[in-house]
Amino acid sequence: MHRVFKPSISLRPALLLLTPIAIALLAACTPDNAQSTFGTAGPIAEDQANLFIFIFWIAAVVFVLVEGAVIYVSIRYRRRSDSDKLPHQTHGNTKLEITWTIIPAIILIGVAIPTLSQIWGQQSGVPTDQGEVLSVEAIGHQWWFEFRYPDHEIITANELHIPVDRPVAFKLTSQDVIHSFWVPKIAGKVDMVPLNDNFIWMIGTEPGVFYGQCAEFCGIAHAHMRFRVIVDTEEDFQAWLNGMHTAPDAPTPGSPEASGQQLFAANCSSCHTNNSTGPGSYAQEINIQQARWNGWLADTENASIVSAPNLTHLGDRLTLGAGLKDLNQDSLIGWITDPSSVKIGTRMQQHAAIYDTPDGRAKISASEISDIATYLLSLKPGTGAVPDPVDDSSAGTAIDAVAVFATNCAVCHSTADDKKVGPGLAGIGDRAATRVSGLSADEYIEQSIREPGAFVVPDFVAVMPTDFSKLGDDTIDALVTYLKTLK
Numbered sequence: 001m002h003r004v005f006k007p008s009i010s011l012r013p014a015l016l017l018l019t020p021i022a023i024a025l026l027a028a029c030t031p032d033n034a035q036s037t038f039g040t041a042g043p044i045a046e047d048q049a050n051l052f053i054f055i056f057w058i059a060a061v062v063f064v065l066v067e068g069a070v071i072y073v074s075i076r077y078r079r080r081s082d083s084d085k086l087p088h089q090t091h092g093n094t095k096l097e098i099t100w101t102i103i104p105a106i107i108l109i110g111v112a113i114p115t116l117s118q119i120w121g122q123q124s125g126v127p128t129d130q131g132e133v134l135s136v137e138a139i140g141h142q143w144w145f146e147f148r149y150p151d152h153e154i155i156t157a158n159e160l161h162i163p164v165d166r167p168v169a170f171k172l173t174s175q176d177v178i179h180s181f182w183v184p185k186i187a188g189k190v191d192m193v194p195l196n197d198n199f200i201w202m203i204g205t206e207p208g209v210f211y212g213q214c215a216e217f218c219g220i221a222h223a224h225m226r227f228r229v230i231v232d233t234e235e236d237f238q239a240w241l242n243g244m245h246t247a248p249d250a251p252t253p254g255s256p257e258a259s260g261q262q263l264f265a266a267n268c269s270s271c272h273t274n275n276s277t278g279p280g281s282y283a284q285e286i287n288i289q290q291a292r293w294n295g296w297l298a299d300t301e302n303a304s305i306v307s308a309p310n311l312t313h314l315g316d317r318l319t320l321g322a323g324l325k326d327l328n329q330d331s332l333i334g335w336i337t338d339p340s341s342v343k344i345g346t347r348m349q350q351h352a353a354i355y356d357t358p359d360g361r362a363k364i365s366a367s368e369i370s371d372i373a374t375y376l377l378s379l380k381p382g383t384g385a386v387p388d389p390v391d392d393s394s395a396g397t398a399i400d401a402v403a404v405f406a407t408n409c410a411v412c413h414s415t416a417d418d419k420k421v422g423p424g425l426a427g428i429g430d431r432a433a434t435r436v437s438g439l440s441a442d443e444y445i446e447q448s449i450r451e452p453g454a455f456v457v458p459d460f461v462a463v464m465p466t467d468f469s470k471l472g473d474d475t476i477d478a479l480v481t482y483l484k485t486l487k
């Protein structure tokens, strides 16, 4: 008698264990789940779901027939005695072998035709008969998504606005490693590959907020690399486009927002742009983002700047940390205080000088962090309201060049001698007179502000905006005087 294999786990506990696991896994399939591909909200996701269901039923029929045959044969032809005599041995049956070669081939052709036609249909371009096509460039970064609207000169991050019932054509790329762009309920998914543009298009057919997720393992925070797609009515979408070109109202002097604005300029703005509303700001942000990337790449351990999400009109967003948390004062304070405790691996804590402390937490006070959060949440399209006029007694007297520098220059220039996007400015007064022959120190510094492209310091990229003449003659004079004092 052969020894019969006996499982060491008895059946009942195993079933008791497997049932909740199976229920938990199947719950993920409910169409209501935010990332379920069954509750679709766009024609591409719907076609893909229908294709899945079609193939699923073919596979189910094959499974039932094959397993049924196995069970039938196992019972019908089971060993019926203890005799070791072999049954009659056969080999080869041409008819059967041709049959079970042809049937799978027919099934595979039946699967291939709709699959390939959908792939080609999806990749052969955007339907032009379903309304004006919106172009979007989606760029993967470790670990967040950048969205550019080239026809509208808008840049945003982690929250994508698209108009309902209009085709959107995406150019997909990555700045660093391979990511994957996936909006389960609307369309997906296509890889975002560095130096190789990929394409996807989608139509959202229901207004609402939909989840997106990076679907290619891309490093430690891959699972936290999410985004939201906000499908707007056409009217809301146009309002959003207009809002993205409307600067926020200036904070009231002395308010937490005003304090937060100064703190943001001094501590956060070399990596995060938060004012891409004006003409030229789109191209400028693209250049600065590239310069940040180059800076990080040059020294991935110690770089003081890294690529980071654009925060223009952050106050209008729903989420924080690339779709990770709901955005509100508390979550933002928690994030600024200790970002890696919210999202492991985020580069801001490793690289920004503000976190250069023994415990890695921000070196500004809790009330200062709160002011930055208040300020960021106040960033929304302005209403044109003008803050209360500043006390007349101080108006028109002195220009606060330190504040002008913090707001306008500190994003790219240190007042010491460390490099940011641009050169550190310590000692600029001493070297300015020798930079360009024929220009005095004052003239050189003023030229550098008004025409930054006229002379670019070697090893730096000409990314400085060219619109600083808008500061006005008096402010520029005050700035030149202040810069000459930096030692």
Ligand code: CUA
Binding pocket: 140, 141, 143, 178, 179, 180, 214, 215, 216, 217, 218, 219, 221, 222, 223, 225
């Ligand atoms: Cu990006 Cu995974």
